[in-house]
Amino acid sequence: MIEPERLTQFTSDIVARGLLYAIANYRIHSPVPLETTENWNFWTQPRSSLIEWLARTYPPESTRKAYLDFMLQSDHSSGIEAHYDISNDFYALFLDTKYRFYSCADFLSDRQTLEEAQANKAAYLMRLLNLHGNERILDLGCGWGAMLRYLQDTGHFGELTGFTLSREQLAYAQTQLGLNVSLTNFISTPFHQASYDRILSIGSLEHVRPQEIEKVYKKIYDALVPGGLAVHQFFSLGREPYPASMVMVQLFFPGSLLVMHSVHIEAAKKVGFKITHDSVHDYKPTLRAWYERLTENQHRALELVDLETYNRYMTFFPISWLFFQQQEAALHRVVMEKSIS
Numbered sequence: 233m234i235e236p237e238r239l240t241q242f243t244s245d246i247v248a249r250g251l252l253y254a255i256a257n258y259r260i261h262s263p264v265p266l267e268t269t270e271n272w273n274f275w276t277q278p279r280s281s282l283i284e285w286l287a288r289t290y291p292p293e294s295t296r297k298a299y300l301d302f303m304l305q306s307d308h309s310s311g312i313e314a315h316y317d318i319s320n321d322f323y324a325l326f327l328d329t330k331y332r333f334y335s336c337a338d339f340l341s342d343r344q345t346l347e348e349a350q351a352n353k354a355a356y357l358m359r360l361l362n363l364h365g366n367e368r369i370l371d372l373g374c375g376w377g378a379m380l381r382y383l384q385d386t387g388h389f390g391e392l393t394g395f396t397l398s399r400e401q402l403a404y405a406q407t408q409l410g411l412n413v414s415l416t417n418f419i420s421t422p423f424h425q426a427s428y429d430r431i432l433s434i435g436s437l438e439h440v441r442p443q444e445i446e447k448v449y450k451k452i453y454d455a456l457v458p459g460g461l462a463v464h465q466f467f468s469l470g471r472e473p474y475p476a477s478m479v480m481v482q483l484f485f486p487g488s489l490l491v492m493h494s495v496h497i498e499a500a501k502k503v504g505f506k507i508t509h510d511s512v513h514d515y516k517p518t519l520r521a522w523y524e525r526l527t528e529n530q531h532r533a534l535e536l537v538d539l540e541t542y543n544r545y546m547t548f549f550p551i552s553w554l555f556f557q558q559q560e561a562a563l564h565r566v567v568m569e570k571s572i573s
């Protein structure tokens with residue numbers, strides 16, 4: 233039976249936010265846990281061209297822009313809290329057990345585990361960082377401290393610093409791992425000039441809004457020593473700045489709007505960086521692996537979080553998979569070099 237309240241919400245969501253947002257929100261509020269196979273197939277199997285057309289064109293661009301501009305007035309920390317400050321134990325159910333990376337891994341074959349794939353990604357980023365061992369490294373949006381730990385484990389002895397906006401992540405990284413992590417908004421907090429040899433970000437530039445991106449790159453540039461490197465992994469839009477998918481994203485990351493890739497690159501160049509590497513990687517196998525682990529741990533998950541939160545993540549992973557499948561965005565690894573002089 234369909235509950236009248238859900239139906240009313242669905243109808244108003246269709247009008248105000250479009251079809252896909254309405255369906256996603258309707259399913260998130262299901263009174264029972266979403267069924268594993270049906271749910272994955274529902275989002276990832278091809279849809280009719282009429283539905284695709286509706287999903288992409290409604291609401292019209294001016295309405296999408298007005299709604300997104302409104303959402304972007306919120307404080308950064310409220311969006312971060314909504315997504316990350318749920319329960320560290322909940323995240324541990326589906327992230328890799330060794331480092332707890334919450335970012336795209338590198339599966340080199342179908343048989344590799346999530347743990348192996350995350351280690352591959354970390355090794356790839358290490359190569360991009362081009363380290364000798366003593367560099368001072370700042371990790372912007374360090375999550376549960378995964379990359380900082382990987383750097384320690386691989387013998388890095390230079391100073392390591394991490395910033396996060398999530399209190400849950402901070403508690404874990406500081407108290408349980410003893411890492412030098414602080415609750416610092418890397419978008420609004422000034423950095424010390426020329427104090428880092430490397431600045432790293434993995435999956436956090438997605439939270440920087442279009443109007444902030446140049447300011448953030450300028451701060452990173454100024455905070456690096458001459459010849460220093462910034463290494464970033466992030467996904468960015470390829471086609472248009474206000475796609476309908478960004479309206480639906482507000483269900484998962486309220487207040488976030490991805491930036492066009494060309495805007496990232498132009499902003500970085502404008503502040504003085506030379507781009508020395510820009511590669512594209514496939515996020516889909518990681519999303520599938522997280523989904524599988526979450527569903528395998530459904531019982532424990534529902535002890536840790538409420539049903540709506542469980543269904544939200546069950547919806548988030550296949551929708552994100554589809555987002556990359558349809559090439560709405562692509563995951564990039566980019567190296568930015570500050571000149572010596």
Ligand SMILES: C[S@@+](CC[C@H](N)C(=O)[O-])C[C@H]1O[C@@H](n2cnc3c(N)ncnc32)[C@H](O)[C@@H]1O
Pocket residue numbers: 308312316332333334335372373374375376378395396397398401416417418419420433434435436439
């Ligand atoms: C997708 S997680 C990635 C975490 C980690 N880098 C990893 O690979 O596992 C994004 C991270 O960015 C952080 N973040 C987002 N916006 C931030 C901001 N304005 N200031 C500080 N941290 C931020 C979040 O708190 C979270 O730790």
